[in-house]
Each structure stands twice: as structure tokens, then as C-alpha cells.
Amino acid sequence: MASGLLIDDGVEPQPEHARTQPLLASGLDGRLVDDLAVRAYKDGISDLAAAALIEDDNRYLLVELQPAHRSDTITRWDLPTGRVRAGETVVQGLCRTLSEQYGYAPVQVDRYLGHVNRSHESGYDLRVFMFAVTPNELDSICRSALMGHRWADSRTLARTLTDGMDDILRNYLHNDLE
Numbered sequence: 001m002a003s004g005l006l007i008d009d010g011v012e013p014q015p016e017h018a019r020t021q022p023l024l025a026s027g028l029d030g031r032l033v034d035d036l037a038v039r040a041y042k043d044g045i046s047d048l049a050a051a052a053l054i055e056d057d058n059r060y061l062l063v064e065l066q067p068a069h070r071s072d073t074i075t076r077w078d079l080p081t082g083r084v085r086a087g088e089t090v091v092q093g094l095c096r097t098l099s100e101q102y103g104y105a106p107v108q109v110d111r112y113l114g115h116v117n118r119s120h121e122s123g124y125d126l127r128v129f130m131f132a133v134t135p136n137e138l139d140s141i142c143r144s145a146l147m148g149h150r151w152a153d154s155r156t157l158a159r160t161l162t163d164g165m166d167d168i169l170r171n172y173l174h175n176d177l178e
Helices: 030-042 090-102 140-144 153-162 165-172
Strands: 046-058 059-064 081-082 106-118 125-135 149-152
Touching: 030 090, 030 106, 030 125, 046 090, 046 165, 059 153, 081 106, 090 106, 090 125, 106 165, 125 149, 149 153, 153 165
Parallel strands: 046 125
Antiparallel strands: 046 059, 046 081, 059 149, 106 125
């Protein structure tokens, strides 16, 4: 495998030049995000994911993570997140994930917030890009998602997330946390 690790759909990530197409997202600098994705590949990280910060009336959506093992009884929460497939830009992967897994379609990707690297238990690194997102119908997850979810205030959100995402959120939510 010349270009790196396989992603979840069994297809190798495409070369850098194939991932730098313009992004279709309102209020977002697509070139910046594309450049960051290219930089991830240059850093040796071939798996990318995108996370959505979705707000409703100063509350933020968290989704329940599936336990790694059936004996894992601790409920863990995270932002809605999904891996980017070969041939997708980061924002396209985010929009697909929000539609397929969480019932949000269409969405407006408003702002890039930052990124973190996560090490997967299988031994590879994943770069997760975080975005502020506005869905057309906020309550659609309640009707269509088959997973647990909850709305948390900014303090709970910042305490719940880890792996560097909490630092990104503290910057973004600075006024709410003081």
C-alpha cells in the first residue's frame, strides 16, 4: 500500500492533488481547509475525519459513542463526527456523515474551528477537523438517528470532550465559558 493506511470503505486515500477541489460551503474558506488536508498528508496522516459543532439556543449537540467492547458500560459522548472517504473533500465528508448517520441534510458549514490528531487503537493516526455547522432542521436527529444524543451547555461540552477538542472549543466559546 503505497499511499498509506486504508480508510473505512476499503479504498486508499487519493493523492493530494485529487483532494484539493473547491469546497461548497457557505461562509467557509474552502482553500484553507483543502490546504490543511494536504498538510495532513504531508505530515504522514492519511486518515481524515470531520466533526460538527451544532448549536441551538446556547446548547450543543453531543452524540453517544458506540462502546468499543460490549463490556464497556461507560457512556461516552462526542461531537457528531465521521471519516472522510477517498475522493471527498473534508467538508463533503462532513456533509455526507451528517446526512447519512445523523439525519441532517442539508447543512451549512459556517466556520473552520481547528483540528486535532487522534491515535486509533488499531495503530494509525487520524486528523479530525472541527467545524461550526448550521443544519436546516435542528430536531431532525431526534426523528431519524438511531443513537443516543443530548444537548449540553457550553460548560458541560468543554468538560465532556477531550483529545484537544476541548481546547478548540474553549477558544471558540470563550465568552460563554467566562
